[in-house]
């Protein structure tokens with residue numbers, strides 16, 4: 143039974159899939175303090191949050207069983223992603239479910255701001271009939287500057303065109319071509335700041351976007367500009383915005399998000415030019431149901447050992463690419479496990495050579511699995527494809543991926559090579575159509591081994607009688623040989639034997655094998 147903890151309010155209908163899964167139990171922690179969370183987090187396999195729960199490194203370090211963190215929404219700035227990756231915890235989010243809701247909220251804010259609706263409403267509530275004070279600005283023929291033209295930014299552009307606004311946008315991934323197709327003007331951040339009558343922000347909160355709108359930026363804007371932020375607090379420097387409004391450089395602002403949330407006192411709200419909502423961009427029934435379904439389904443998939451749809455700390459793959467490369471994950475991991483048993487030295491470099499069909503596909507996830515296989519022998523079961531590359535990098539191991547055209551007669555071939563201070567070892571494998579994975583080369587020796595079960599790898603001198611000696615020695619230890627492959631460099635030179643045997647071979651049995659004169663070394667590998 144897997145235990146899932148939900149620490150922010152999620153839609154009841156949205157978590158229905160989790161409720162229905164019979165191997166999953168759910169516990170609610172909506173009112174728990176951070177201390178309570180830290181005290182109890184070790185009991186849970188999955189944690190589901192929105193933007194309120196702070197998933198800090200401290201919390202993650204205490205989450206000994208945690209396998210997955212699901213964010214029912216887009217922004218993951220409340221989750222310490224580095225710590226999650228380091229501890230092998232996958233983070234998934236729901237990037238599409240609240241796009242429409244956030245775009246509609248942004249439009250509502252632009253309109254409320256331009257027509258001073260909240261201020262006029264408040265005045266009426268206070269029994270004033272004041273028409274002069276609340277003269278607004280039309281949107282038609284005004285320029286809307288969009289910073290961040292991703293999912294929400296693009297939806298806002300589409301809607302603002304319906305209001306007959308001209309759009310200018312900046313996004314590092316926006317090209318002039320794409321802008322032309324969307325019928326919007328392509329500009330730099332400076333262009334947006336200088337030319338827009340309204341500026342709306344739709345970027346994530348990152349190191350590069352923190353205080354993107356600061357005192358310097360407000361010096362560049364058109365006097366009288368109006369600012370909208372339904373993305374993340376922290377993208378706007380709130381002190382600078384306060385000053386810019388006080389000096390009339392900025393005419394007004396509509397804010398859904400703040401540098402500190404939740405808050406009960408923010409000096410920006412003392413300004414009549416500022417209208418605000420308490421982070422409601424995603425708060426519609428439709429969006430909440432949709433994001434909760436998306437993360438619930440990913441959690442169920444992950445706990446069942448299936449591939450998730452919206453990973454944040456792993457590259458996401460389309461269904462088509464995944465079905466093409468998934469069979470290689472197993473092969474890559476087995477090659478890694480086989481290879482690491484061939485050395486007792488510290489690995490300094492890993493080189494992966496992808497050829498044949500493999501040279502035409504996405505290789506990064508396959509590399510993760512090979513590295514996972516390589517690291518698990520010494521680092522244990524906590525290595526997974528989330529943290530494999532991170533753990534390798536932390537240990538100073540460099541990884542190089544190469545695509546080559548030489549297929550050596552195979553339709554697909556993965557060759558993994560490790561370098562230590564003293565040696566270079568390598569193992570190659572292929573996926574045989576209908577027959578599954580095969581190890582086909584160990585260093586320069588050709589073999590044909592199914593990477594499964596208990597293997598015995600022996601380096602020996604190519605001499606009559608060695609194979610016989612091995613057979614009888616294993617028989618005296620009651621070790622049955624299932625398959626055997628032999629190859630040699632030259633007649634009478636160095637040779638290799640790779641056997642599949644019916645049980646794990648103990649250390650003292652390996653020592654007995656190594657006492658045979660012609661045997662250089664013997665290695666047991668359990669795959």
Ligand SMILES: NC(=O)c1ccc[n+]([C@@H]2O[C@H](COP(=O)([O-])OP(=O)(O)OC[C@H]3O[C@@H](n4cnc5c(N)ncnc54)[C@H](O)[C@@H]3O)[C@@H](O)[C@H]2O)c1
Pocket residue numbers: 216217218237240241244289290291292293294295312313314315344345346347350351372373374398399421422423424425
């Ligand atoms: N208020 C809410 O309740 C609410 C709801 C949903 C999303 N959000 C927030 O809205 C923001 C956008 O969400 P989205 O789903 O559109 O994300 P998205 O990833 O689809 O789009 C973000 C865009 O920002 C761009 N970007 C990154 N750095 C930039 C920079 N320095 N300058 C300009 N553009 C930059 C990216 O290239 C990307 O196109 C996020 O911060 C998200 O957390 C808020």
Ligand SMILES: O=C(O)[C@H](O)COP(=O)(O)O
Pocket residue numbers: 192193194214215216217218240373421423424425
């Ligand atoms: O990033 C998001 O998805 C939004 O900010 C929504 O946050 P919420 O789930 O806390 O409403």
